[in-house]
Amino acid sequence: MSDDVKLLMLAGDYVEDYEIMVPYQALLMLGYAVDVVCPGKKAGDKVLTAIHDFEGAQTYSEKPGHAFVLNADFDSVDTDSYLGLIVPGGRAPEYLRLNERVLEIVRAFSDRPTAAICHGAQLLAAAGTIKGRRVSAYPACKPEVELAGGVYADIALTDAVTDGELVTAPAWPAHPAWLAQFIKVLGASVSI
Structure with missing residues (x-):
């Protein structure tokens, strides 16, 4: 597959299950090659996932998810060979940063x-x-977005926001909006 349809996804242990599985599979379905990498791991290694759910508590609940098999080596990443980047949520970003x-x-x-x-x-x-960019995230990340100079977009869990080349959403219930906006930024379209 050519480099112009190749995407990179950053992962780590306890990445949110839906937020790695759904975009990975959906983007493959659309014909993109998606390399999923994790620091300290190689193709064939696994990351553990966690399922976050919204069950009426003050924050999300967390349950064990699946083991996701990485398909590329982190140490071999050449960012110039990718059209775009996908950053799923869960607990992985807190230590990957x-x-x-x-x-x-x-x-x-x-x-x-x-x-x-x-x-x-x-x-x-x-x-x-x-x-200076409008960014959505899980509401608990609002202080970090604002401290980094971003403008926090307080939107519904099912919505997404695009600011230039950046597409963000608060959580996995936004997958339809988030992925639709992302493929538009990638220059693709889907019609049925």
């Missing part, structure tokens, strides 16, 4: 199509790529 190479990767996509959902905004904030 401590890895300088992860932050370099995020910065390399600051002017290219990027889709971040839920706690994925933690990586964008830590990389310093959201100053």
Whole structure:
């Protein structure tokens, strides 16, 4: 597959299950090649996922998810060979943002199509790529978005927001809106 349809996804243990599985499968269905990488791991290694649900408590609940098999090596990432970046949420972003190479990767996509959902905004904030940009995220990430100079978009859990090349959403219930906006930023369209 040619480089112009190749996307990179950043993962780590306890990435949100739906937020890695659904976009990965949907983008493959549309013909994109999606390389999923994790620091310290190689193709064939697994990351554990967590399922976050909204069950009426003050915050989301967390349950064990699936093991997701990585298909590319983190140490081999050449950001120039990718059209865009996907940053799923869950607990992974809170520690991935401590890895300088992860932050370099995020910065390399600051002017290219990027889709971040839920706690994925933690990586964008830590990389310093959201100053002055309208960004949605899980509501608990609002202080980080604002401290990084972003404008927090307080939208419904089923909505997404696009600011230039950046598409963000608060959580997995936004997948239809988030993915539709992202593929538009990628320059594709789907009609039935």
